[in-house]
Amino acid sequence: MSEHTLQERLSHFALQGVSTPVGFVQFRQAGHTTAHRTLVLLHGIGSGSASWLAQLEAAALAPDDTCVLAWEAPGYGESHAVTTEQPVAAEYARHLWAWLDALHITHPITLAGHSLGALMAASAAISQPTRVQQLLALSPAQGYGASSEEVRNQKRDDRLHQLNTLGPAGMAAKRGSAMLSPKASEAHIAFIQQVMAQVQVHGYTQATHLLAQGDLLADLKQWTGPLTIASGRADTITPMANCQDLAQACHVAWHDLGDVGHACALEGASAVNALLQLPNISKANP
Numbered sequence: 638m639s640e641h642t643l644q645e646r647l648s649h650f651a652l653q654g655v656s657t658p659v660g661f662v663q664f665r666q667a668g669h670t671t672a673h674r675t676l677v678l679l680h681g682i683g684s685g686s687a688s689w690l691a692q693l694e695a696a697a698l699a700p701d702d703t704c705v706l707a708w709e710a711p712g713y714g715e716s717h718a719v720t721t722e723q724p725v726a727a728e729y730a731r732h733l734w735a736w737l738d739a740l741h742i743t744h745p746i747t748l749a750g751h752s753l754g755a756l757m758a759a760s761a762a763i764s765q766p767t768r769v770q771q772l773l774a775l776s777p778a779q780g781y782g783a784s785s786e787e788v789r790n791q792k793r794d795d796r797l798h799q800l801n802t803l804g805p806a807g808m809a810a811k812r813g814s815a816m817l818s819p820k821a822s823e824a825h826i827a828f829i830q831q832v833m834a835q836v837q838v839h840g841y842t843q844a845t846h847l848l849a850q851g852d853l854l855a856d857l858k859q860w861t862g863p864l865t866i867a868s869g870r871a872d873t874i875t876p877m878a879n880c881q882d883l884a885q886a887c888h889v890a891w892h893d894l895g896d897v898g899h900a901c902a903l904e905g906a907s908a909v910n911a912l913l914q915l916p917n918i919s920k921a922n923p
Contacts, residue, residue: 643690643828650693652686652714657735660717665689667696668704670740674747676913677737678707678902681752681778682844683812683833685713688751690828691906695915703915708736710757712840723846726760726856733761734768745770749913751902752778752875753848759856766862773865773912775894776875776901779883780851793849800841809833817898818871829900857887865912867892867901874899 650665665686676696678689689707696705711732712718719728737746748769750758755777762769781789799808813830814821857864866889868880884891892912897905907917 643824644831646694647687647690649697650690652709654715655736655739657732657739659732659735660711661715662711662732662736662739663709663714663716664736665693665707666705667693668699669701670704670706670742672704673702673744674704675742675744676703676705676747676749676915677733678705679733679748679750679754679757680707680710680713681754681776681899682841682848683808683816683836684751684900685709685832685835687832688829688900689902691903691918692910692913692915695906695910695913695918698916698918705915706737706740706742708733710754710840710844712837712843714835714837716840718840718843722843723850724843726756726847726851727764729757729847730761730764733757734765737768747771747773747913749773749775750777751775752899753844753851756780756847756851756853756856759853759860762862763856763859766860769862771863771865772860773867774853774857774883775909775912776868776872776899777853777866777880777883778848778851778875779853779879780848782850782852783855789849793845796845796848797842800838800845805836805838805841806834815873815898816900817904818869818896820871820896821898821904825900825904829903854883854886857883864889865892866890867894867909867912869894869897869899869901869905871896872899872901
């Protein structure tokens with residue numbers, strides 16, 4: 638399918654927003670917030686709510702008791718940024734709970750974070766554990782908080798140099814295809830590039846500081862509820878071996894999403910939907 642077709646499909650889940658005590662939050666939604674089962678999906682550093690297209694589509698076919706919410710993280714889209722220039726995951730978690738409070742989501746949720754979103758999700762889960770019934774880390778970025786100061790600074794500076802040199806559009810053109818496996822369709826590559834090109838410089842910069850300081854394993858060790866860690870075999874950004882090591886350290890199984898790259902929610906939609914207990918729809922994986 639063409640990139641235009643993917644964008645047409647995305648248009649069925651128009652961006653909407655809500656004001657909270659910590660600022661405006663933009664998001665996409667499938668299903669009703671009054672549903673008994675709510676899935677909250679957090680995107681990665683070079684992405685946005687559009688990355689969850691296949692899950693939004695699946696939720697639209699799910700029973701009426703399922704709602705999927707995918708946010709634009711603070712500093713992305715029109716969502717207000719966190720106030721700290723070098724934030725930690727807990728600040729994003731505070732925005733997440735304010736957002737769900739504003740939507741009157743009071744029952745326990747299934748919370749899934751992709752890549753950098755896993756750091757946000759884990760922090761949110763340990764800050765309000767009674768509100769999370771299941772935590773999923775998909776192709777999780779583990780952060781560099783446990784590394785030396787030299788490594789943390791180098792990782793931060795390399796990413797910021799690329800952002801400042803290329804800009805979001807240039808970064809998307811250079812890095813977009815690396816988000817997927819070598820056998821990914823042209824439609825998927827173009828879609829991922831378009832989503833990445835829309836990131837906000839300030840929000841991406843803040844998220845880069847989060848990545849440099851984050852320590853996913855330390856947070857997951859504080860989580861005692863159900864945990865799923867999954868990734869694709871063709872992921873070169875959060876490689877399979879790293880994700881397997883994380884799962885072993887957390888004493889849970891690693892889930893194989895197949896021969897897909899880092900953008901697993903799109904390229905490996907069937908496997909991700911199965912983990913989320915959403916319908917498997919063939920059109921979600923052109």
